[in-house]
Structure formats: structure tokens, C-alpha cells
Amino acid sequence: MNIFALIDCNNFYASCERVFDPSLQNKPIVILSNNDGCIVARSNEAKKLGIPMGAPLYKWQEVCKKYQVKVFSSNYALYGDMSNRIMHILKELCENIEIYSIDEAFVLFKAPLKFDLYKYALTIKQTIFQQTGIPVSIGLGPSKTLAKVANHIAKKNTSTGVFDITDDYIRNNTLTYFPVSDIWGIGRQITKKLLNYNITTAKHLHDFDIKTLRREFSVVLEKTIEELRGIPCIELENITTKKQIVSSRSFGKTTTQLIQVEEAISHYTAKACVKLRRQKSLASGIMVFIHTNLFSKNKPKYSNSASFIFIKPTSDTGNIISSAKLCLKKIFKPGFEYKKAGIMLLNLVPEHIEQHDIFNPAEDPKKYKLMLAIDSINASMGKTTLFFCAEGINQKWQMKSLQRSPRYTTNWQELPIASCRKKG
DNA sequence: TCTGGGGTCCTAGGACCC
DNA sequence: TCTGGGGTCCTAGGACCC
Numbered sequence: 001m002n003i004f005a006l007i008d009c010n011n012f013y014a015s016c017e018r019v020f021d022p023s024l025q026n027k028p029i030v031i032l033s034n035n036d037g038c039i040v041a042r043s044n045e046a047k048k049l050g051i052p053m054g055a056p057l058y059k060w061q062e063v064c065k066k067y068q069v070k071v072f073s074s075n076y077a078l079y080g081d082m083s084n085r086i087m088h089i090l091k092e093l094c095e096n097i098e099i100y101s102i103d104e105a106f107v108l109f110k111a112p113l114k115f116d117l118y119k120y121a122l123t124i125k126q127t128i129f130q131q132t133g134i135p136v137s138i139g140l141g142p143s144k145t146l147a148k149v150a151n152h153i154a155k156k157n158t159s160t161g162v163f164d165i166t167d168d169y170i171r172n173n174t175l176t177y178f179p180v181s182d183i184w185g186i187g188r189q190i191t192k193k194l195l196n197y198n199i200t201t202a203k204h205l206h207d208f209d210i211k212t213l214r215r216e217f218s219v220v221l222e223k224t225i226e227e228l229r230g231i232p233c234i235e236l237e238n239i240t241t242k243k244q245i246v247s248s249r250s251f252g253k254t255t256t257q258l259i260q261v262e263e264a265i266s267h268y269t270a271k272a273c274v275k276l277r278r279q280k281s282l283a284s285g286i287m288v289f290i291h292t293n294l295f296s297k298n299k300p301k302y303s304n305s306a307s308f309i310f311i312k313p314t315s316d317t318g319n320i321i322s323s324a325k326l327c328l329k330k331i332f333k334p335g336f337e338y339k340k341a342g343i344m345l346l347n348l349v350p351e352h353i354e355q356h357d358i359f360n361p362a363e364d365p366k367k368y369k370l371m372l373a374i375d376s377i378n379a380s381m382g383k384t385t386l387f388f389c390a391e392g393i394n395q396k397w398q399m400k401s402l403q404r405s406p407r408y409t410t411n412w413q414e415l416p417i418a419s420c421r422k423k424g
Numbered sequence: 425t426c427t428g429g430g431g432t433c434c435t436a437g438g439a440c441c442c
Numbered sequence: 443t444c445t446g447g448g449g450t451c452c453t454a455g456g457a458c459c460c
Contacts, residue, residue, distance in 0.1 A: 033428035040428065040460095056427040074428090101431095101460045187458050218434060220458080246430050295427055342429090399428095432459080441449080 002232070003117060003140055003166060005107040006147040007090060007124065010135045010155065012103035013041035016082045017072055019133040020408045020416050028069040032057060035250045035399040036073050073404040081409045085132050093124055098236045106144060108236045121162045140164040141171075144234045145227035148184040149174065149202065175228065178202035185224045190217065202228060241279045241348070247272040248342020251397040254293065258332050261290060261341055262325060263392030268343050269324045270388055273317040274375055276345055282313035284347035286320060288327035293339040304331040313349050316367055317374075320345075321390050 009015060013031040018024045028045035032038065039055050049067055051060055057071070064071055083102045090097055096108040109117060121138040128136050138161065139150030146165050153174060154163035165171050180200055181191040193216070199205050206228045214222045223233040247268035255261060265288060276283055291303030306327040314320065324343055374386050406414035 035426095035428070037427055054428085058426040061426090104460075185458065189457060218457090220434070242431075244431080248429065250428070293427090340428095400426095430460090432457100434457085435455090437453090439450100439452085441451105442447105 001142055001166070002111050003109045003113065003142060004144050004147040004232070004236075005094075005109065005117075005121060006100075006139045006144070006151045007105050007107065007128075007136050008139075008151050008155070009086065009103040010137055010161075011041065011043050012083075012134070013072075013074065013079055014043035014046075015134050016075075016079050017070075017405055018043075019082070020078075021405070024070060028067055029072065030057075030060075030064070030069055031072045031074055032403070034074060034401070035252060036402060037250070040074065071403055073401040075404050075407060077407040077410045078405065082132060082134060086128055086134060086136075089128055089131055090124070093127065096236055096238075098238055099240070106147065106236055118162060118164050121164075122160065125161055135161070137161045138163075140166060142166055142230040143227040143232040144236075145184050145224055146171070146230065149178060149182075149228075152178070152182060171230070172203070175202040175206050180205050183224060183228070185220060190221065193217070241281060241350070242275075243348055245272045245275050245283075245345040245348065246342060247275075247344075248289070248340065249399055250340040251338070252400045253396065254337040254339050255397055256335065256337055258328075258334070260392075260397050261332060261338055262328060263390065263395060264341050264397045265290075265324050265328050265343060266321045266388060266390035267392070267395070268341070269321050270317050270391055272343060272345050273315060273320055273371075274378075276348065277315050277371060277375060279348075280351045281348040282315050282351055283310070283320065283345035284313045284349060285309040285345075286323050286327065287344040287346060288324050288331070288341075289343075290328070290331060290338055290341040292336050299337060300335075302333060302336045304333075306330045307346065313347075315351070315371065317371060317388060318367075321388060325390070 014029040017029060017031070026045065027043070028049055029043040030039045030046050030051060031041040033040045037056060039051060039053070039057055039060065042051055042053070046069055049063060049069070051063065051069070063069070079102060087097075087099050087105060090105055090107065094107045096110070098106045100106055117140060121140060125136055125138055128134060137151055137154040139147045139152070139154050140163070141147040141150045150163045150165040153165070154161055165174055178201060180186055180194055180202055181188075183202055183205070186194075194200075194205070197208065197213070199208060205225060208225070210222060210225050213225065226233045249264070249268065251264065269286070285307055287305055287307040289303070289305035292301050293299065294301055294303065308323040308327050310323065378385050406416070408414060408416050
């Protein structure tokens with residue numbers, strides 16, 4: 001039997017902060033979303049205080065003060081770099097790996113297995129901790145969904161941080177106590193609907209007549225049930241080319257000025273184009289959206305979007321920014337206080353498939369080379385070394401990030417300093 | 425004062441065709 | 443009095459994930 005493993009970092013963002021500041025050990029930590037708005041990650045100590053995931057910081061400000069919770073802005077330069085290091089180690093230790101998110105990866109161990117998988121999982125865990133300082137948990141099972149379940153258990157109920165759910169007896173036992181809402185793919189809406197069938201645990205779902213549920217729900221739930229039964233339906237994916245690329249942000253401060261929204265849109269477009277070229281794709285179109293603060297009770301609300309289809313797929317930042325600006329002009333209405341804007345690159349196609357004909361000659365190769373040159377300069381000398389004028393210089397709309405820790409691993413000025421003091 | 429950002433997949437329903 | 447039916451393609455929106 002093939003076995004899936006899910007390797008998941010424990011409280012990843014909080015753990016990253018701790019690696020470089022050991023005084024944070026055993027202290028409650030929370031990490032904020034972009035713009036310092038919501039709490040998006042918590043250490044175990046913070047979870048114990050009852051601080052929920054996704055809560056706006058201002059609602060928990062007092063609790064944070066009272067219990068001296070350390071509050072950080074998100075530091076993606078640091079988290080991304082730590083993630084790369086961990087995935088690199090995994091690739092050295094395992095053959096078939098799918099990077100699922102910044103802090104998670106699936107590994108497929110193909111039958112016949114020639115070694116003790118449980119022991120090997122312990123080795124993986126120890127190696128990652130030794131080389132990066134990040135603790136991980138590992139779940140093992142015959143399907144991805146079961147590996148996820150096992151990972152949950154590994155995090156909460158084991159001393160080793162590894163749990164294997166492959167054995168039938170262990171699986172049955174575990175599913176009996178596992179809430180249906182904790183299953184991968186079962187969200188709030190489906191949990192609510194399942195309650196009508198008295199399904200509250202993973203075991204209930206595992207045992208229920210699959211055809212009945214198929215009629216009421218979608219094929220997605222059907223697959224989940226099969227997976228709980230140990231029949232893998234969700235394969236390991238190793239392609240990481242995106243089908244669309246989104247770049248959007250809330251502004252640090254609202255703005256009524258077209259020029260500022262234009263700068264922001266241009267900046268987001270430039271960022272998305274870098275990603276586009278990195279995965280060697282071309283975009284067939286762009287969608288631009290803007291809106292005011294949709295939570296505000298007393299101010300006028302407005303939101304709108306517009307899209308533009310290119311004559312032929314492209315990855316040229318200059319051209320795409322011009323199209324983005326055209327879209328923005330169509331939907332921008334003066335007098336509103338804009339809070340957020342963003343763009344989406346649509347229908348991405350691989351570079352090499354691009355069809356040329358006499359009416360649509362290939363993109364100017366010089367322009368393409370220029371783009372690659374800009375990308376490589378920015379990659380080696382810092383993201384903002386070269387940028388398009390349209391992105392603006394003041395960038396008054398830039399997000400808030402007041403409590404970011406140093407970018408310990410990616411910025412020369414912010415490297416951690418080791419000092420030794422002489423005794424006596 | 426203060427409410428994230430970036431993705432995927434599936435389905436229903438409309439438009440259109442013969 | 444009676445107003446087809448089947449197929450495809452596209453899009454918007456919902457649900458989920460981290």
C-alpha cells in the first residue's frame with residue numbers, strides 16, 4: 001500500500017520568530033495580517049488565552065496587554081525563506097513531495113516499503129529541527145485526508161509528534177473521536193448541513209451511505225468519504241504553475257485620489273508580472289477591482305471591477321500596467337474613500353505555446369529580455385532597486401507594518417548578531 | 425481608529441446551436 | 443390547445459484551503 005505523509009510546521013510564523021529570539025520561548029505570540037489588521041497566527045500559549053484565528057486585533061488589544069502577548073506584523077521575507085529551507089531538506093530526504101502551502105508538504109511513499117516509516121518520520125522531524133530550529137508534526141495514512149487527520153492527532157495527542165493511522169483498528173478508533181468539522185475539505189457550511197443527517201464525527205461520515213450524500217452534496221464530499229475509507233482519490237500534485245495570479249492589498253490609509261489608486265494598481269500589477277514570468281507564463285487578460293471600506297457603517301460604499309482581454313497573451317509589465325490603468329479609469333468614481341484595490345491576471349498560458357501568425361507577431365524579444373533583466377537585478381539587489389514610474393515614489397497607500405521583526409535571513413542590515421561576553 | 429491575501433474546484437444557469 | 447430537447451461553452455458565485 002502507498003502511504004501519504006503530511007509534514008506540517010507547528011505554529012509556523014510564531015516558531016520562525018522564536019528561532020531568532022529565544023526569549024520568546026513559552027511566551028504567548030500573535031502574528032498579524034498585512035496592514036496589521038487581523039490575527040493570523042498564534043503560538044500555543046496565545047491559543048490557550050482564547051485568542052481566535054482571524055480575529056481583528058483591536059478586539060483583543062486588552063487581552064494582549066494584560067497577558068503581555070508579543071505582537072508581530074507579518075514578516076514574509078523571513079517566513080518564506082525559512083519555508084524554502086525546510087522544503088529543501090524534505091526534498092533531500094524524500095522523493096515524491098508536494099509543497100502544499102508555506103508550512104505544509106505532502107510526501108508519497110510508494111509500496112513496497114523497505115523501511116520502517118514511523119522511524120523514518122522521526123528522522124525527518126529531527127533533521128528539520130536540527131537544521132532550522134522549526135518543530136514539525138507528521139501524520140501518516142493511506143490517503144491525503146487520513147494523513148491530515150493523523151497530523152492533527154500528532155500535534156495534539158502525541159509526545160513524539162508523529163502519528164500513523166494506517167492500521168484499521170487505530171483508524172476506526174481515531175475517527176470515532178474526530179469531529180467532522182476538523183476534516184480537510186469540510187468547512188462551516190457543510191458541517192451545518194451534515195448535522196441534518198446527525199453526522200458529527202468522522203466515523204459517522206465514514207460509515208454513511210455514500211450515494212445519499214452524493215445526491216445532496218457535491219463530488220468533493222464523495223471523494224472525502226472515500227479517502228476516509230482509505231481509498232486515495234486526491235493525488236500528489238507537483239505542478240506549481242498557477243492558473244491565475246492575484247495581487248491586492250488594503251491601503252494603510254484610505255484615499256480619494258485617483259493618482260494614488262493608480263500607483264497602487266500599477267505596483268500590484270508589476271508584482272504579479274514578476275510571478276508570471278517566474279512561472280514562465282503569459283496572461284491573456286487582466287481584471288482590476290477597487291472598493292471602499294465595506295465594514296464602515298456610516299460612509300458611502302462602492303465596489304466595482306473591470307477587465308481587459310489582451311490582443312495576444314503577454315508578460316510585458318509596461319503593457320499590462322497600461323491596460324490596468326484603462327480598467328481603473330472605467331470604474332473609478334471620485335468622492336469615495338477607497339480602502340482596497342487589486343488586480344488578477346487571467347487565463348495564464350505557458351510561454352512556449354504562444355501562437356504566432358502574420359497578424360500577431362511574437363512579442364518583441366528585446367522587451368522580453370528587458371523584463372528578465374529587471375527581474376534578475378531586483379532578485380539580487382533587492383525588490384525595489386528598479387521599478388516602473390507608474391508605481392509612484394511616495395506610495396502613501398503602502399500597508400501598515402509597524403511591528404515587524406528583523407528580516408534575519410534575507411537582509412544584510414538585519415542579520416542577527418552573536419555576541420560573546422568575557423567572564424569576570 | 426482598527427476587520428488579510430492568495431489560491432482551487434464545483435455547480436447552476438444563461439446563451440447559443442442544431 | 444399546443445410552445446422540443448440535447449449538447450456545449452462560459453461566467454458568476456459559493457465553498458473550501460492555508
